[in-house]
Amino acid sequence: MFKDIIIGQYIPGNSPLHRMNAPIKIILTIFYIIILFFINNPISYLAFALYTFILVLVSKVPLKMILKGIRPMLWIFIFTAVVNLFMTPGETVWSIPIFKFTLNITSEGIIQGAKMLYRLFFLITGTSLLTLTTSPLQLTDGIETLLRPLSKIKVPSHEIAMMMTIAIRFIPTLAEETDKIMKAQTARGADFESGNIIRRAKAMVPLLIPLFVSAFRRADELATAMEARCYRGGMGRTKMKENKAGIIDLKGCTIFVIALLVLILLEILVEF
C-alpha cells in the first residue's frame, strides 16, 4: 500500500528547467527567495509574478501540482494574513467591536497582509518548482557539490550526500515493511488505533521492535554489499553523472540575471 509513495514530489520531464544543473538551480532558487523579500513596489511585484508564471509554463509542471503544495500551508496563510491585518498600527479604516475590545483594521494592515501573502505564495511556488523539476537524487548530488568546498573545513559532504541517497532509497522499503508488520500484529489482536496516548504508545512496541531489528539487519547487509563493491568513502570516487554546467545552464543564468536587472531597474526608477 505504501509502495507507490512518491518521494519528494518530483515530476519527471524534459523541460529546460528539468535539464538544468541541480546545484545551479539550487543557487538560483536561493536568489529567487532573496529577491522576493527585497522587492517592494507594485510594478516589481507584478513583474516578479509574471516571471514566475513564465517559469511554471516553461517547466510544463501542471499548475494543479503547485497549488497542491500550497494547500497544506493554507492555515499559515490565513494566520499570517489575520495577524498582519489587525496588528499593524496605522490609520483605521474599519473597526469591529468584540465584547469590550475593538479590533481595528488599518490600511497599513491591509497592505502589509497582502504583501506577506504574496511572499508566502511565491516562496512556496519557487521552492516547489525546484523540487518538482529536480529528482531527489539530483538534489542530493547538488547539495553535495555545493557542500564540497566545505570539506576543506572537515564537513563530510560526501557522507552527508550518501546518507541522504540511502535514506531516499529505503523510505519505500521501510514503509512497506511497516505496513506488513502492522498487519501481522493486527492479525494477532494488536490494536493500534484505540485507547489513550499511553495505551497507544505501548501498542507501538510490537510494531517498533520488529521494524528496528529489521532495519539494523538491513543496514548491516547493505554495508557488506557496499564493501563488496569496493566502497571506501568519497576518496578517489568518480561520478557517472557529473554536475557539469551546460549551455542550458548558461541560458538559464542569463535569463535570470536579465530578469534581476529588470526588477532592480523597476525598483529604482519607478516611483510609487
Place this chain on the structure above:
Amino acid sequence: MIKAENVCYVYQIGMPFERQALKNINLEIDDGSLVAIIGHTGSGKSTLIQHFNALVKPTSGKIEIDGINVTSKDADLKLVRRKVGIVFQYPEHQLFEETVYKDIAFGPKNMGLSDEEIDRRVRESAKMLGIKEKHLEKSPFDLSGGQKRRVAIAGVLAMRPSVLILDEPTAGLDPKGRDDILEIIKKLHEKNEKMIIIFVSHSMEDVAKTAEKVIVMNEGHVEMMGTVDEVFSKSKKLQEIGLDVPQITRLTNKLKDAGYDLPDNIYTVEEAAEAIKKLAGGVRNV
C-alpha cells in the same frame, strides 16, 4: 465455513496506480478442509487471504465466516481476527518479545484471557509445533529460520482460530525446514477436525504432497478450484497461465501420451513408482 460472494477489490481507488486486484471472487470452503492457494506474485492471493480476516475490506461483495458477515461496517473485528488467524510470510515481521513464551502469549493476551488459560494455550501450541520446553525461555531472535516460523505459527494457533491461514509458510527454508513445516501442517489438519487450514504456496510439489483442495488464482480471479486431482489433471491449462505441474506428473503424462497405460492421478514419486512397477511387472510376466 468461509463464503465469498462477488468479492471485488480495487487497489488505490482514484490514484494513478489504481488497479483491480480481485475480480468477482466466489468461493466456499467447508469446515475441516486443507486448502492450498497457488498463483503468481500479483495474482491476488495475498489480497484474498487478507480479506478473510478483514485486514482488507472489499470494494464490493461479501465475505462470511461461520455465518458472520466480516465485511459489514459494524462487524466485530476483534471477533473476526480471533476466528481467522493469519501467519504472514516472514516471521521476522511479528516476533518482538524477549522470550518465545511471551511471544506466543501475545495473541491470547490481547484476547483478555486469564493467566492460567494463556499458559495452557502457549504450552499446548508450542507442543503442537514441536517447540521444546527449554526453547520457550529463549529469545525468538536467536532461533533458526525454521524455528522462528514455528514460533510465529504457534503464536497464531494459541488464539485457537477456526481458520488458520499461512502465507507461503515454506518460503526461504531449506528442504529439511520445508518438509518439517509441511508435516506440521498435515498434523494440525489431522488433530483439528473442524479447523480450516489454508496455505499459500509456489511449489506444486508441496501442494501435491500436502493439500486436499486447490484454489488457483490468476490475474485477480479464481481460475480453478477443486481437489488436487481435479486441478492437476488440467496441466495444459495450468501451463497456459504460467504455472506448472509436478515434474513427476509431466513425466507420467508424457508416458501416457506415448501409449503406456498409467493412471491419471499421479502427483508424487511414490505413486509413480508404484504404477510403473506394476506396468513393468506386466512386461516381465509376458
Place this chain on the structure above:
Amino acid sequence: MIETCNLSFIYRKEDIDTGKVTEELALKDLSIKIEKGSFTAVLGHNGSGKSTLAKHFNAILLPSGGKVYINGMDTLDEKKVFNIRQCAGMVFQNPDNQMVAAMVEDEVAFAPENLGVSPKEIRRRVDECLAAVNMTKYAFCSPSQLSGGQKQRVAIAAVLAMKPDILVLDEPTAMLDPMGRREVMETIKRLNREQGITVVLITHYMDEASQADRTIVMDDGEIVLDGTPKEVFKNVEKLKALGLDVPQVTLLAYELRKSGINIPEDILTEDECFDALNNVLGGASR
C-alpha cells in the same frame, strides 16, 4: 580461478548473559580449486557452511587457518583487498538490502564510481551491463517498482559493472518466486556461457545445482560430494540423509532400481527418464 588451501574458519560467538565465548568451526580444512570459466554450484542446507565459504571468495571473511587465492591473490594480503573484490563480484540473498541508489542506473554505476572509473567509461559499462541482464528498459526506475527477479538482475548488473572474472552468488533466488528464480538462473547461465564468467552459485535448491557443470555438496563445514551433477545426484540416499532434495525423476529411477528394474542411476532430467523408461518398458502396452 579460485583456490583454497586447507581453509578453516572459526566463528567466535559470545553469549550476552554469561559472557562465555564459544568457538564454532564453520569450515574444516577445505581445499578446492574452481577453474576459470566454469559454473560451480555449492549445495547444502542452512548452516552447512556454504555461505561462509562464499564470503571468503570476496574477502568479506578472512580465513582463520589456511589460504584463499583469487586469481593468485592471497585474500589475507590487505593491499589486494580491492583488487580481489573487483575480481570476484558478489551478489547477496536479499535484493532489497544490497541496493544503495534510488534509481536503477545509478545502482549499476555505484561500483565503477567507487573504483574511480572515468564518467564516460562508467556510462558505457552501465548501458552494457543493463543490456546483459535485459534490464535496459528499467534504467530510470526506482528499485521499489521492480519485482524480486528484476531486482536481483540489477544486483548482478551492478556487480558486472566492475568487470569481474568471477561472479559469486550467495543464495540469490532464496527470496524469489518461481518466475524470478527462472529469470535469475537464465541470466547466470547466459553470462557464464556467452561472456565466459566463472560462476559460483550457492544454493539449497537441487534443481539449480543440477544445472551447473559441477556440484559441490557441503555439510557441517566439509565437502561431502563433489563432481558433475550426474555423479552427485545419483547418491540419493546420502543426499536425503543430509536433508537435501534430489530431482523427482532421479528419485523415481532410484526407487525403481531398488525394486529390480534395470534403469540407469544417473538420470537428471525428465527427457532422460522418459527415454530410459521407454527402453525398459519397451512399448509394453501398445
